[in-house]
Amino acid sequence: MHDSFDQALAYARNAMELMVHNGVPTTPNNFLVWYTHVSGREPDLTRMIAILKDNKQEFSEAVCSDLYVKFFTTEIEDLTLQETTARIEGELQRILGYVGDAGLGAADYGKTLESAEDDILGAKDVDGLKYAVTKLLADTRKMEEINEALESQLATSTDEIGQLRDDLEDMRREALTDALTGIANRKLFDMELRRQARDAMEAGEGLSLLMLDIDHFKKFNDTYGHQTGDEVLKLMAVTMTKAVKGVDIPARYGGEEFAVILPATDLSGAIHVAENIRERISTKKLVNRATNQDLGRITVSIGASSFNFGEPLSDFIKRADQALYKAKGNGRNCVVSQETLVSEALSFD
Numbered sequence: 001m002h003d004s005f006d007q008a009l010a011y012a013r014n015a016m017e018l019m020v021h022n023g024v025p026t027t028p029n030n031f032l033v034w035y036t037h038v039s040g041r042e043p044d045l046t047r048m049i050a051i052l053k054d055n056k057q058e059f060s061e062a063v064c065s066d067l068y069v070k071f072f073t074t075e076i077e078d079l080t081l082q083e084t085t086a087r088i089e090g091e092l093q094r095i096l097g098y099v100g101d102a103g104l105g106a107a108d109y110g111k112t113l114e115s116a117e118d119d120i121l122g123a124k125d126v127d128g129l130k131y132a133v134t135k136l137l138a139d140t141r142k143m144e145e146i147n148e149a150l151e152s153q154l155a156t157s158t159d160e161i162g163q164l165r166d167d168l169e170d171m172r173r174e175a176l177t178d179a180l181t182g183i184a185n186r187k188l189f190d191m192e193l194r195r196q197a198r199d200a201m202e203a204g205e206g207l208s209l210l211m212l213d214i215d216h217f218k219k220f221n222d223t224y225g226h227q228t229g230d231e232v233l234k235l236m237a238v239t240m241t242k243a244v245k246g247v248d249i250p251a252r253y254g255g256e257e258f259a260v261i262l263p264a265t266d267l268s269g270a271i272h273v274a275e276n277i278r279e280r281i282s283t284k285k286l287v288n289r290a291t292n293q294d295l296g297r298i299t300v301s302i303g304a305s306s307f308n309f310g311e312p313l314s315d316f317i318k319r320a321d322q323a324l325y326k327a328k329g330n331g332r333n334c335v336v337s338q339e340t341l342v343s344e345a346l347s348f349d
Contacts, residue, residue, distance in 0.1 A: 014038045024059045029068045036071070043255025045071045051226050180230060181237035184251035189259055192249050193313055196263050200307060207307040208270035210260040211320040212240075212277070215299045215332040217256040224295060228288065232298060236281065243277045259320075267306040267337055274302040274335040282333055299333035306338065 015034040016026065024030050036042050037049055048067065057063060176188035184192065193209070200207035214220075214236060221229040233256065240250040240258060249261040260277075262270050278300055286295035303323025307316050319338040327336040 011035055011039045022053075022059050024064060025061070027064075029072075030064050032072060033064070033067050042071060043257070047226070047255065050221075054226065178237075178252040181234055181252050183237045183241060184249055186251070186254060189249070189251035189253060189261070192251075192261055193317075196249075196261055197307055197313060197316070200263065201309045203264075205264045206266040206269075208262040208265045208267055209305050209307070209316060209320045210262065210270060210274050210277075211253065211303045211317070211324040212236075212258040212260070212274075212300050213302075213324055213328070214256040215301055215328070217298075220298065224288075228295070232286070235284070235286075236298075236300070239280050239284070240277055243280055244273060248273070267304060267339065270304045270306065271335055271337055274304050278302055278333065278335055301327035301332045302335045303327055304335060304337040 012035060015031060015038050018024075018038065019026055019030060019034050024034065033045070037046050040046065045067070048070075052059070052063065176185060176191075177183070178185040196207055199205075214232065217229065217232070220232065233252075236256075236258060237250065237252065240260060244250055244260055244262075247263050248265075249263075251259045251261070253259045260273065262273060265273070282297060282299045285297055287293065288295060301324055303320045303326065305316060305319035305323060319341065322341055323336040323338055326340060327334050330336065
């Protein structure tokens with residue numbers, strides 16, 4: 001949903017005021033960062049800015065540049081990809097060189113065999129025949145050495161390309177994994193939701209979605225600090241992962257909001273999974289192990305929706321999100337499904 005003109009103008013004014021207040025140069029890149037911050041579209045960006053402020057960090061040119069690169073470009077990924085591509089190209093050129101050298105050796109050996117045949121057939125005596133055989137043996141050994149060197153070189157290149165493949169896989173995994181919690185990030189969530197929706201329609205199976213939000217997380221952060229808040233987010237991810245089955249996909253949607261994609265699951269099954277997650281989290285007692293401080297308990301509100309074949313995925317997500325906010329309105333620490341939204345929309349005239 002796009003911002004209205006008045007709302008966008010308010011965000012722009014607020015962003016400029018904050019930039020001036022924090023001594024941030026009013027460049028286009030910096031404006032994008034702070035506009036996104038005040039609009040609340042990127043919770044992790046807002047969280048990062050809050051941490052910098054808490055630590056009395058100056059918004060220097062380097063800090064501003066880091067924020068822009070981290071949240072609005074793929075510069076690091078692009079550089080890594082370029083470097084890896086160059087390495088692969090280099091290995092391919094080396095392999096082509098090895099094969100070319102071996103090809104020349106094979107061609108020479110072919111000529112040697114033709115010459116040896118002539119020498120053997122044309123030998124007049126034992127010495128002539130011995131000379132032909134000795135020459136053939138020497139050239140054969142030379143060809144063996146060429147082949148052995150080629151095998152060794154190809155083995156080295158195979159190892160190098162294998163390492164490059166692993167590096168690319170690591171890069172792909174990092175690009176699709178939330179750095180803090182270790183579960184799927186928003187990019188992977190979007191990819192998997194599209195894939196699962198397509199598979200569900202092809203197989204005629206159910207597909208459900210949970211949207212989860214940690215209750216009063218901002219207050220918790222303000223009380224105990226962002227580092228403790230980060231530990232809560234990690235605990236949330238671990239608990240979700242343990243509560244779902246292998247094909248289910250837990251993801252960090254943004255900030256303190258999480259999601260779970262549930263393939264081959266109807267709405268009643270999704271509610272069951274949601275209640276399992278909610279109960280596991282609400283029964284955990286938080287303790288700071290370093291100080292032995294009792295931090296109380298955290299709870300989550302959860303919304304559940306089921307996929308209607310062929311509908312826009314934005315509608316699918318919206319219903320789960322609306323159910324989530326209904327759960328918060330009902331007092332938090334509860335699960336609400338899309339059925340509640342439908343029943344409330346019906347009335348007699």
